[in-house]
Every structure is written in structure tokens, then in C-alpha cells.
Amino acid sequence: MDLTWRPLTLEDVPALTRLYAAAEEVDRTGDHFSADDLREELEAPNVDLARATIGAWAGERLAGYGLIRRRDAANPVHMVRLQSVVHPMHRTQAVGAHLIEWFARTSREVSERAFPGAPLEVHHGLHQNERWMAGVLAGAGYTHGRTMVNMRVTLADLPPQPPLPDGLEAVPYGVEHDLAVLDARNDTFAGHWGSTVYELEAWRHLVTGSKDFRPDLSFLVLDGDKVLAFVLSHFYASEAEATGIREHYASWVGTREVLRGRGVASGLLGHTLRAVKAAGFDRSALNVDVDNAHRALGVYERCGYGVDDEWHVYVLS
Known part of the structure; x- marks a missing residue:
């Protein structure tokens, strides 16, 4: 099935909640998010829903999403934070490539709006079990920078x-x-x-x-x-x-x-x-x-x- 990509809205919170639950069945990160948890996150002042989120839709199902969170300062590097989850049924090369391209392009746009001319560094945190996305990032040139x-x-x-x-x-x-x-x-x-x-x-x-x-x-x-x-x-x-x-x-x-x-x-x-x-x-x-x-x-x-x-x-x- 072809996927439809568009920014998220607050009306998508129930679908995002189901996406996280489906991913947790496979990844076992230990994180369990309610709709209220995710709504609070999307309403954060450093999240621009219209210009810094993306969702992939397979009909009524949210197949995956990406989010870019700007930081409150660039000192001197602007270290934006990336988030993503992809449904286990949609972990394909095409979906990974789309997210990587969107992260690269949109991170630059987010950074330029917030801190014009500042050097950019993008950070994506993953649980040790989120091996599929780790492979996608590594294939795009991301390096393992830190362990928490x-x-x-x-x-x-x-x-x-x-x-x-x-x-x-x-x-x-x-x-x-x-x-x-x-x-x-x-x-x-x-x-x-x-x-x-x-x-x-x-x-x-x-x-x-x-x-x-x-x-x-x-x-x-x-x-x-x-x-x-x-x-x-x-x-x-x-x-x-x-x-x-x-x-x-x-x-x-x-x-x-x-x-x-x-x-x-x-x-x-x-x-x-x-x-x-x-x-x-x-x-x-x-x-x-x-x-x-x-x-x-x-x-x-x-x-x-x-x-x-x-x-x-x-x-x-």
C-alpha cells in the first residue's frame, strides 16, 4: 500500500498512541505512552507541528512518524532533537529513506528559523532494542555519539x-x-x-x-x-x-x-x-x-x- 505523508495535528494523537503501542510490542523499550502523554509532548513550545512533524499514513493507520524538536539555545551549535517511530509492518527501506531525507531537509529549516547561521548537529535517541531505526541512521552516516x-x-x-x-x-x-x-x-x-x-x-x-x-x-x-x-x-x-x-x-x-x-x-x-x-x-x-x-x-x-x-x-x- 502506498503511504500518504503529511504533518501531524493534535487530532492524530489517538493514532500516534496506537503506533507507539504497536512498536512497543516488538521493541520492548519499556515506554508506555497514553494519549495525554503524547498530547502534552506535541503541545510543547519547541515543537512546530505544522513545519517540524511528519506522519506516514496507510489508510487510517499511522504507519510511522518523525518529529524535530528545536532547542532553546545554540551555544554555538544548535543540537536539534529527532524522534521517530515506525510500525513494525512498515519498516521498509523506502520508509527509512523518506524519514532520513525529511530529517536532513527539515532540520536545516528548523535551525535556520531559530538560529540563523548557527552550525547544526542532529541527535536521535534510541533504546538499545530499537535496532531497525539504528540501522537506518547508521546507513545515513549517523554515528553512535553517546550511551545513556x-x-x-x-x-x-x-x-x-x-x-x-x-x-x-x-x-x-x-x-x-x-x-x-x-x-x-x-x-x-x-x-x-x-x-x-x-x-x-x-x-x-x-x-x-x-x-x-x-x-x-x-x-x-x-x-x-x-x-x-x-x-x-x-x-x-x-x-x-x-x-x-x-x-x-x-x-x-x-x-x-x-x-x-x-x-x-x-x-x-x-x-x-x-x-x-x-x-x-x-x-x-x-x-x-x-x-x-x-x-x-x-x-x-x-x-x-x-x-x-x-x-x-x-x-x-
């Missing part, structure tokens, strides 16, 4: 957690801290591979304003009004519904340079994990770059996390 790992700890077996250093206190997140937390996030992740700043609109849509954000399970270390360290938490109800496991997700963990090397990150994360366990969660998860410059892998291992699976980032300059 998902780490998990079962809370029933939570080991004794490291304390915060003397004199430091874990303070619950409050909306009055939001701008200070954003400033701390942008500071602590400066220089991390693939990272750039968040602008306020994207931050509030994707992080602290997300329907999945758990401010009651997010904690800060403060110096007056300045945030020195933070753990921000999310809970994805769609995952719990699909798996039967209530999993806390530590979405952002950071410490400013002035406190690094003193056990602040592990102490604040330990405080968070005790609160998460008391709240009735079964497990906690997070994602980290295996080559993280601040040796974060060791921090998380001290809190009981172990590596579960991998995500690979494919890059084309």
Missing part, C-alpha cells in the same frame, strides 16, 4: 541512604522557587554533553508544569533564595497502568560546583528516596550519561541504583 543508561532501585530493598552533610537541609520544592531551580539547572548542566539551557516557557511546560511533575517529592538545598542542589521528581501514571509498578522518576538531579564532592547529591537523593518509599512507590528510576563529567553514575550507585538498560544517541553533524 536507565538505572533503577527497588524500594522494598532500599539500602541505608547517605545523609546530607551537616548544616545542609532538604527543603520541599515550592512554586516560589521555580525560577531559582531553573537557574540552578542551567548552571549545573552547562558543559554536559548534548545539554543546553532551558528557557522558562519550555521549562514550565516540560518539567515543573508537566501533569506528571511531583512537587511533593522534589527537594532542594537552599542558600537564601539561591538553589544549590535539587532533585526533581515525576510519576508517569501511564507506566503504572501498563506495568502495575508505581515507579518514581528522578528527572533532574544537580548540584552547583560550590558543593560538589561533599556528598550533597547522594544525600539529597537519599532524602528523596526515603520520601518516595514512604509515599508507597515500588521503584525509583533515573537516566544518566555513562560518561557524565561529574561522575554521577557513582553517586547513584551509592544510593542503591543499578544499571537496567541503555539508550544510544546517534549524531550527524
